[in-house]
Amino acid sequence: SEESELYHAQIHLYKHVYNFVSSMALKSAMELGIADAIHNHGKPITLDELASTLKLHPSKVNILYRFLRLLTHNGFFAKTTLKNKEGEEEIAYSLTPSSKLLVSGKPTCLSSIVKGALHPSSLDMWSASKKWFNEEKEQTLYECATGESFWDFLNKDTESDTLSMFQDAMASDSRMFKLALKENKHVFEGLESLVDVAGGTGGVTKLIHDAFPNIKCTVFDQPQVVGNLTGNENLNFVGGDMFKSIPPADAVLLKWVLHDWNDEQSLKILKNSKEAISHKGKDGKVIIIDISIDETSDDHGLTELQLDYDLVMLTMFLGKERTKKEWDKLIRDAGFSSYKISPISGFKSLIEVYP
Numbered sequence: 303s304e305e306s307e308l309y310h311a312q313i314h315l316y317k318h319v320y321n322f323v324s325s326m327a328l329k330s331a332m333e334l335g336i337a338d339a340i341h342n343h344g345k346p347i348t349l350d351e352l353a354s355t356l357k358l359h360p361s362k363v364n365i366l367y368r369f370l371r372l373l374t375h376n377g378f379f380a381k382t383t384l385k386n387k388e389g390e391e392e393i394a395y396s397l398t399p400s401s402k403l404l405v406s407g408k409p410t411c412l413s414s415i416v417k418g419a420l421h422p423s424s425l426d427m428w429s430a431s432k433k434w435f436n437e438e439k440e441q442t443l444y445e446c447a448t449g450e451s452f453w454d455f456l457n458k459d460t461e462s463d464t465l466s467m468f469q470d471a472m473a474s475d476s477r478m479f480k481l482a483l484k485e486n487k488h489v490f491e492g493l494e495s496l497v498d499v500a501g502g503t504g505g506v507t508k509l510i511h512d513a514f515p516n517i518k519c520t521v522f523d524q525p526q527v528v529g530n531l532t533g534n535e536n537l538n539f540v541g542g543d544m545f546k547s548i549p550p551a552d553a554v555l556l557k558w559v560l561h562d563w564n565d566e567q568s569l570k571i572l573k574n575s576k577e578a579i580s581h582k583g584k585d586g587k588v589i590i591i592d593i594s595i596d597e598t599s600d601d602h603g604l605t606e607l608q609l610d611y612d613l614v615m616l617t618m619f620l621g622k623e624r625t626k627k628e629w630d631k632l633i634r635d636a637g638f639s640s641y642k643i644s645p646i647s648g649f650k651s652l653i654e655v656y657p
């Protein structure tokens with residue numbers, strides 16, 4: 303009926319208005335260390351036990367319950383019932399696969415990307431969106447809101463040290479790459495050298511180096527990022543500008559890099575990458591790990607995440623997430639002859655590009 307369509311539309315609209323509440327509740331759970339408290343408890347934990355482990359004031363117990371109710375509804379915690387000493391039933395909470403990603407100290411811990419991505423620097427800029435849409439200047443929403451690029455903001459050596467927060471976030475995502483590496487050994491077999499472009503503090507490179515100790519790995523990033531990092535005989539850090547030139551290697555790795563940059567900048571990076579592997583003739587390759595939007599996918603949630611990332615890249619970097627067609631055009635425009643796209647660990651793809 304017309305009324306039910308109206309009410310469903312209202313629920314759909316309000317749900318999206320208040321999506322931020324779910325994000326903020328998740329951020330609070332990460333900040334409070336709820337996942338660690340449950341993990342360290344070793345078994346389902348009651349509300350009172352959790353509140354005292356978190357050292358919350360007694361007046362906050364019911365607030366904690368309300369947060370847990372929403373987070374449980376959203377699949378971050380699971381509710382079970384325990385019999386207490388008096389034989390009464392008590393509700394207890396346990397972890398789910400999603401909240402296990404918030405347990406600190408594990409290689410799968412993604413808390414730092416939750417912290418980084420929900421940092422005010424990513425949120426406050428949205429208050430300038432109307433101004434951004436109505437100005438002629440081509441700049442990111444972030445620049446429109448703050449007057450400086452997000453990269454300049456990250457590289458400012460302030461006490462809040464957002465650069466290390468950003469790098470911790472990238473490193474946490476890279477640790478998940480360890481699983482993907484197992485499934486994609488063939489991509490790295492036979493390589494004698496590899497340069498990890500915009501490799502930051504070397505999270506990924508170290509994983510590749512551990513799995514393939516004979517590959518001479520280079521972490522290439524801005525001087526202020528790699529400046530004081532030291533490697534070993536087969537893992538070294540080189541500072542430079544990927545828009546100028548990339549150190550030569552059999553393979554160039556671009557993990558979560560090209561989506562930060564527009565087509566013109568990405569083309570430049572790919573052309574410099576092609577130059578870096580040119581000594582290897584047909585045996586060289588560029589390995590891109592990034593989102594490839596599959597518009598035919600019926601996984602609504604996955605596509606929504608990919609489109610969310612597209613707007614995050616647009617508003618913060620004037621970057622973009624690319625569809626298969628867009629990857630095809632970019633790779634061909636950069637002068638490569640062929641490529642192969644395969645899905646890798648969750649929402650990204652691995653694109654092997656050949657000269």
Ligand SMILES: Oc1ccc2c(c1)OC[C@]1(O)c3cc4c(cc3O[C@H]21)OCO4
Binds near residue numbers: 423464467
């Ligand atoms: O190439 C990438 C890959 C992921 C991310 C990037 C850029 O920036 C946006 C983001 O949401 C983000 C923003 C951040 C952050 C981490 C972080 O992770 C997310 O730490 C501070 O601000």
